[in-house]
Structures are given as structure tokens and as C-alpha cells.
Amino acid sequence: MNKEEQLRIINNAINQTKQNLKPLGYNLVFWSIVVISMSLFHYFFPQIVQFSYYSAAIYWISIPLLGMIYTTNYNIKNGIKVGYETQLDRVIKIIWGVFGFAWIFIVAISLIYKVSPVQDVLFLLSIVLIMTGLIIKFNNVTIGGIGLLIFTAYSYYNPLMNLLLVNVVGLSLGMLVPGLSLYFQKNDE
Amino acid sequence: MMNKETEKLLFNPIRLKAISFLISVEKCNFKTLIDVTDSTKGNLSIQLKKLNEAGLIDIKKYFHKSYPRTDYSITKKGKKSFEEFFKELKLLK
Numbered sequence: 001m002n003k004e005e006q007l008r009i010i011n012n013a014i015n016q017t018k019q020n021l022k023p024l025g026y027n028l029v030f031w032s033i034v035v036i037s038m039s040l041f042h043y044f045f046p047q048i049v050q051f052s053y054y055s056a057a058i059y060w061i062s063i064p065l066l067g068m069i070y071t072t073n074y075n076i077k078n079g080i081k082v083g084y085e086t087q088l089d090r091v092i093k094i095i096w097g098v099f100g101f102a103w104i105f106i107v108a109i110s111l112i113y114k115v116s117p118v119q120d121v122l123f124l125l126s127i128v129l130i131m132t133g134l135i136i137k138f139n140n141v142t143i144g145g146i147g148l149l150i151f152t153a154y155s156y157y158n159p160l161m162n163l164l165l166v167n168v169v170g171l172s173l174g175m176l177v178p179g180l181s182l183y184f185q186k187n188d189e
Numbered sequence: 190m191m192n193k194e195t196e197k198l199l200f201n202p203i204r205l206k207a208i209s210f211l212i213s214v215e216k217c218n219f220k221t222l223i224d225v226t227d228s229t230k231g232n233l234s235i236q237l238k239k240l241n242e243a244g245l246i247d248i249k250k251y252f253h254k255s256y257p258r259t260d261y262s263i264t265k266k267g268k269k270s271f272e273e274f275f276k277e278l279k280l281l282k
Contacts, residue, residue: 001202003281009202010275013209016225080253083221084214 019088021136021182023078027071027096028141028179032171034067039167057111068100091135099128118163122152122170129174138185140178148174195270198243203228203236211246211263212271219259237261245270 001009042049042059050056075093079085085093102124110117126149133142151170155161199205206226211217223233240246245267249260263271 001200003278006199006205007278009205010209010278013206013225014213016210017213076253080218080258083224084210084217086214090215 017084017086019086020082021138021185023075024092024132024136025179025181025183025185027075028175029183030071031067032176032179034063036168036171036176038063039164039171043162043164043168061107064103088136092132095128095131095135099124116163118167119152119155122148122155122166126152126174129178133178138178138182140181144174144178192270192273194243195245195274198239198245199271199274201236203233204240207233207237207261208240208245208263208267208271211261212268214262216249216260216262219261222261240267 038060042056049059079089103121106117106120106124110120126145129145129148130142131145133139133145148170151166151174155163155166155170199208203226207222210222210225219230219233222237223230226233226236228236237246237248241248244264247262247264249262251258251260
């Protein structure tokens with residue numbers, strides 16, 4: 001095997017790695033649909049969600065936890081199917097893992113102090129979306145994150161805004177639309 | 190200057206393909222390495238074992254839903270050796 005052949009082997013092997021961002025798009029779409037549906041259900045049927053003192057907290061914790069279990073399982077299965085994990089996949093996984101832990105922390109603090117976690121969660125989500133968009137170099141996600149950040153900041157100055165509707169509008173523009181564009185984009189092969 | 194032992198190890202095309210792929214990913218499974226190296230299970234196992242014994246790759250065995258799985262990743266030593274090997278190849282070209 002001569003030097004040219006060795007270089008060709010190295011080049012071919014490295015080029016077999018393909019960055020597939022479709023699973024990330026799926027995760028964004030899944031979570032935006034779950035939270036938007038939950039917000040709309042809470043908005044239209046408050047008598048069901050808020051039938052007791054802790055029912056709304058149970059509603060907003062149990063369903064997202066089930067969603068976390070589902071998406072974790074989906075991502076593990078997808079990882080096994082693809083067969084390899086790139087450095088970018090690992091970075092994205094860590095960022096969203098940290099977001100998951102921070103979400104639990106914010107919800108726990110808001111339960112203790114009896115305040116709404118919506119704006120804090122949306123603020124954190126917008127930062128994570130901007131980071132993700134910049135890392136994967138996908139402008140729609142970055143713009144979605146910036147839009148969500150501006151919308152969240154606006155909601156802080158308008159305390160009369162319904163936070164469930166803030167959730168619906170913010171996530172539709174900041175997460176659902178960018179997630180769909182990421183999911184349906186052509187893979188860089 | 191590159192280690193002669195590493196140079197000898199990477200002279201084998203299967204080992205070179207495997208380590209070149211592993212440098213571009215965080216980790217990968219055995220099936221992917223079969224596809225990448227275009228070799229048989231038995232031969233690939235032997236070559237990967239040699240890379241592991243030389244400290245160039247890590248082998249992690251675990252169970253997922255009762256199925257045995259193996260993940261392969263490049264070590265710090267492996268990265269350094271591959272980079273030196275690649276640098277020398279480009280100089281000699």
C-alpha cells in the first residue's frame with residue numbers, strides 16, 4: 001500500500017460520516033406540539049386542569065416527564081440505528097440534557113415559591129435554541145430562538161398577557177416552525 | 190517522529206479505515222465498522238483487538254434491552270498517533 005492509497009483510504013473513511021439533523025428536528029417538533037397542545041387544553045378547559053390545588057402542577061410535570069422518557073428512548077433507538085455518534089451529536093445531546101435538568105430545577109423552584117415557571121422556561125429555551133442554531137449552523141433555529149427571546153422579554157413587561165397563550169405563540173414561532181424546517185431539510189450527504 | 194509500531198499497525202488497510210472513521214466520530218458500533226471497512230466480522234474483530242491492545246482505540250461492551258452491544262471510540266493516544274501518521278503521509282506525498 002503506497003502513500004497515495006493510504007491517503008485515499010483515510011479520505012474515503014472520513015467522508016462516510018454524515019451529519020443527520022432530522023432527529024433533532026423531530027425532537028423540536030415533538031416538544032412544541034406537546035407543549036402547545038397542553039397549553040391549549042389548559043386554556044380551554046381550566047376547570048379540568050385546575051380542579052384541585054396541585055392538579056395543574058401534576059398536569060405540567062407528569063406529561064413532560066413522560067415526553068422526556070419517550071424522546072430519550074427515541075434518541076437511543078435512533079443512535080443505535082445510525083450506528084455512530086458524531087462530535088456535533090454529543091454537543092447537542094449535552095446542551096439539551098442540561099436544559100432538561102434546568103427545566104426540572106425551574107419547575108421545582110416555582111412550585112416552592114408558587115410562581116409561574118413559563119417565562120423562565122421560555123427564556124432558557126430561547127437561549128438553548130439560539131445555541132443549537134449557531135452550533136449546527138441552521139439559521140431558522142437561531143432566528144426562532146431570537147424571536148422567542150424577544151417575545152419572552154416582551155411578556156415580562158406585559159404581566160396581563162395570558163401565559164398559556166404566550167406559550168402557544170412563542171413555541172409555534174420559536175420551535176415548531178424551525179423544527180419543521182430542520183426535519184424536512186435535505187441531509188448534507 | 191512517528192512511532193514505528195504505530196506506522197506498522199496503520200499499514201493494514203482495515204485498521205487504517207477503522208481508525209480514520211473513528212477519528213471523525215465520537216463513537217460507533219461494530220456493524221458500522223463492518224460497513225466502513227468492508228471486511229468480515231472475524232477479520233475486523235482481530236484488527237480492532239490489535240488497535241485496542243496498542244491503546245489506540247477503546248472498546249466498551251454493554252447490554253441494551255438484553256442485547257449485547259459494543260461501542261468503539263478513538264483514544265487520546267490514538268488521535269495523537271493518527272495525526273502524526275497523517276502529517277508524515279502528507280509530507281512524504
